[in-house]
Amino acid sequence: MTVTIMDVAERANVSKATVSRVLNDQGGYSEKTKRHVLKAIEELEYNPNAVARSLTNKKTHTIGIVLPDLISSLTTNFLNEIEAVAHKAGSSIIVCHTESKGAKTMKYLKLLHEKRVDGIILASTILQKEYYDYIEKTKIPIVLLSTDSEYPVSSVTADDYAAAYMATKYLIQQGHKKVGMISGNKEEWVAGNHLPRVEGFKTALLDHKLSANEDHVVYGRFSCEDGATGLTKLIGQVPGLTAIFTENDEIGMGVLSAAYQLGIKVPEDISVIGMDNVKFCEFLNPPLTSVSLSHSEMAEKAANLIFEMIESNKAVKKNYIVSHRVVERQSVNSL
Amino acid sequence: MTVTIMDVAERANVSKATVSRVLNDQGGYSEKTKRHVLKAIEELEYNPNAVARSLTNKKTHTIGIVLPDLISSLTTNFLNEIEAVAHKAGSSIIVCHTESKGAKTMKYLKLLHEKRVDGIILASTILQKEYYDYIEKTKIPIVLLSTDSEYPVSSVTADDYAAAYMATKYLIQQGHKKVGMISGNKEEWVAGNHLPRVEGFKTALLDHKLSANEDHVVYGRFSCEDGATGLTKLIGQVPGLTAIFTENDEIGMGVLSAAYQLGIKVPEDISVIGMDNVKFCEFLNPPLTSVSLSHSEMAEKAANLIFEMIESNKAVKKNYIVSHRVVERQSVNSL
DNA sequence: TTTATTAACGTAACCGGTTACGTAAAAGTC
DNA sequence: GACTTTTACGTAACCGGTTACGTTAATAAA
Structure with a gap:
């Protein structure tokens, strides 16, 4: 049905290993075969299967965001910023909406682990012991956004x-x-x-x-x-x-x-x-x-941090606190 | 490292096929082995790998949402509603933010196909011929949310x-x-x-x-x-x-x-x-x-529709138009 | 010319599940 | 007791990629 790497290989008269190599710019093939492979890809309109790739690579290029009911402009702020950073990093985001219900949060964490996301951003949610233990066990990189925690995890918060x-x-x-x-x-x-x-x-x-x-x-x-x-x-x-x-x-x-x-x-x-x-x-x-409270800044920092953690897979833990300032408009009188 | 179905199988002294069977409630095993398997799962804290599963099942239980810059409350409305429906259907959502740039839209469609999402909701975006052709070719179920189209695709819109x-x-x-x-x-x-x-x-x-x-x-x-x-x-x-x-x-x-x-x-x-x-x-x-314009209703309908399309994998196409009404408040005077 | 090195691949195993098929044992039938 | 059916599994292939390793041919070195 859908065209696989094998189809490309056959049409280009090479093995699928070779196709994989040109696909990933790994070298180990002549210019001529590269052209053949590329042509076959073009002709067959081959689109690689990220699922299969993730299976071997153990990387899904996907991060999970879990957030509760927030003011809509906050949610949007967070999401936009995180998505932008993720996109630059070549990743997608799965958003999970917890509706302020604790139980759902745990379910979502499990789901995200099942889907093998590369990392999780937990926004505006208190990190219960249960969550922390689970995260520790699964070793998924996590950063808290807009909440602190007694546990040693990365976070980006306002004071x-x-x-x-x-x-x-x-x-x-x-x-x-x-x-x-x-x-x-x-x-x-x-x-x-x-x-x-x-x-x-x-x-x-x-x-x-x-x-x-x-x-x-x-x-x-x-x-x-x-x-x-x-x-x-x-x-x-x-x-x-x-x-x-x-x-x-x-x-x-x-x-x-x-x-x-x-x-x-x-x-x-x-x-x-x-x-x-x-x-x-x-x-x-x-x-x-x-x-x-510069939520955009927070979200951006959180997103950058999660990718930093994912890349250097040492367990870096950082805690940022973003600045705040009052922006004066017209709703306050001086007496 | 992470525990796989094979580890469970070994500990329970059965084949991985059997583990898979009890995992999916498929029958074909005795009560006793079921208990053994369940116990092994429990003890090892086994968590199945959705990526591997998706590979064979050809279902990722993930749908993609692509939307441009919208009023934040609109975005939130859409997202919340869709996410809720998706969650009930046992799926997650990947959100893609196109920033009103056409080029990015096409990139996202390709990305979503690579990730083999089960379906796509395209919100508030004109369906260019290029997009339509691509969707047609890949056969991903799609529904347009808050835009109509000259092409024969499902949609939920307001008039x-x-x-x-x-x-x-x-x-x-x-x-x-x-x-x-x-x-x-x-x-x-x-x-x-x-x-x-x-x-x-x-x-x-x-x-x-x-x-x-x-x-x-x-x-x-x-x-x-x-x-x-x-x-x-x-x-x-x-x-x-x-x-x-x-x-x-x-x-x-x-x-x-x-x-x-x-x-x-x-x-x-x-x-x-x-x-x-x-x-x-x-x-x-x-x-x-x-x-x-009851955006929540639109989003909900769109979400339900996409899952309907996914399940009955016949190419159902439906077009809904939600109702509208003026809600009177205090910004209009009668002369 | 012979040997060492490198380039350009192919083969096969692997990732972690699912499932068609085969088979031995248990259960049912006559 | 012999035969058929059913139950309860195990085996192995498969999904679609990646990659370690082996092999052959070309090239460089001696």
Whole structure:
């Protein structure tokens, strides 16, 4: 049916070994036979079978990405960047979407191992002991993207604590004294990096001699809707509230939207700063000030790292922390 | 190194054929040997090699998705939905990002064939003759997602013409007489469905005895920035403009943002209707009225269709058109 | 001219599974 | 008890490549 290396060999009157050699530029054949082989390939429209090749080579030129439900622009950021790097490295990516369910993650890891991917990027997912053990056993190179871990594995992360601290400090420097935070789900196992964010927020407040207790933070999940409900809740909990730090831009967007509906003016009545500096920040009304975590950069680093690990098959382990900065727009007032 | 079916066979004192049989529940072995085999698998932590399996089975349980640069929420919509369906069908997805470059598309098609994917979903990409010929030759099942084609291939699309017509008619019915459109790039080969959108727009105008010439349409690319520049341009080109139809929500978002910056009130001064009904519409200020194209539904249908085609390996060809409707929010005023 | 070296291949084993076919033992039939 | 059928396997070929090794012919060296 489909044409194989054997067909090419026969038509070119050589052995399949020779065909394989010219295919891989390995030398060991004359110019003339090379031409013959190439001609046969051309005529038969031969397309090598990567599956067969992978079997002997023990390399699939495929890496797996597993990620939970994320803000769409984050997912896209990650995926785009990783895919671009992978493509340059001559590899493809299999994406696995875990829907925030732990069980599915383990299933996916097994699946990816079955498919013999060359490496795995695990994004925004806490590395459970179970996962770690499995990865250790299978020896698949792995890098964590946007999560740290207690286990010795490569990772590319942002310093969430410091970033949150910076966001909060920025608000304080603009003169705000009553500031609240809207966070993701307390129990949420995804991302797993909101606790540092809450800590950074509180510490910044405390460091500047401002009060900071649990009333100052409101928990939701990770979406726009939470911004809306969070806003009213927060206003109730902290009297005289003038500024809000939202754990991510999507929540920030929700706050902006809710404020608009409630007739609360941003930034005149209340200032908002988000986090992630996602693309749409610029186009919100008002444009959302946000602390940039350069997700693209993270993803790119993670992708490069995984290929580095794959190539030098020594067990290199590296941990990168990308920088952050606040990008000022118009959602924060100075008092 | 890694444990193979042979290792299992030896430990269980059977042939690898038998191991394979119990692995695939094929019968032809006693309960006792089954237990032995299972025990050996357990003890050795055997994990079958999908690559080897694919080689004989001629099935990789992998499908390829190729898509160009899209609005991130669209991409995510597509990917999520397709991945979910694929996962249920026991398959994985390889995503290929063409960055709106035609050359890359062909490369990806070849790559996917090399990797012997079971099927391909080609999203928002015009099916060039070259692609079609290649697909025909390789006999890979393919379905087009969000693009039609002159060639006989399966597809799941929206009726862009009708949807644009509906959007425009909606504006007219709200009393608008001077309405303009901001479209994507005229020459853009991606999406390929903006021409019908422009046509739908113009026809709706004409059908209601309103003027519609090329001045009423402004072309950009597909992003927020185009909304911003498009707005000022359009205001210049059509005097007395009261409403704008944007080819997609991202442009719509850009218009909203630009209007805010320019002090133009939406919808009081100018009404805006978008297209796609992407998630963030609800959270814009004001919330953006948009005609819903149910992309999730499209993606799901496309995914189901591709697996249907893969299973019944007859060359089934089906063409679905999903419905559309305008979802009213607050960006359109009635005069 | 004879011998050593190298170039240009072919042969066959291997990667890790699946499966058609053959066979011995167990079970069923008369 | 002899014969047929069924069960429970093992053997070996196969999927489509890669590669170690062996062989022959051409070329270089002596």
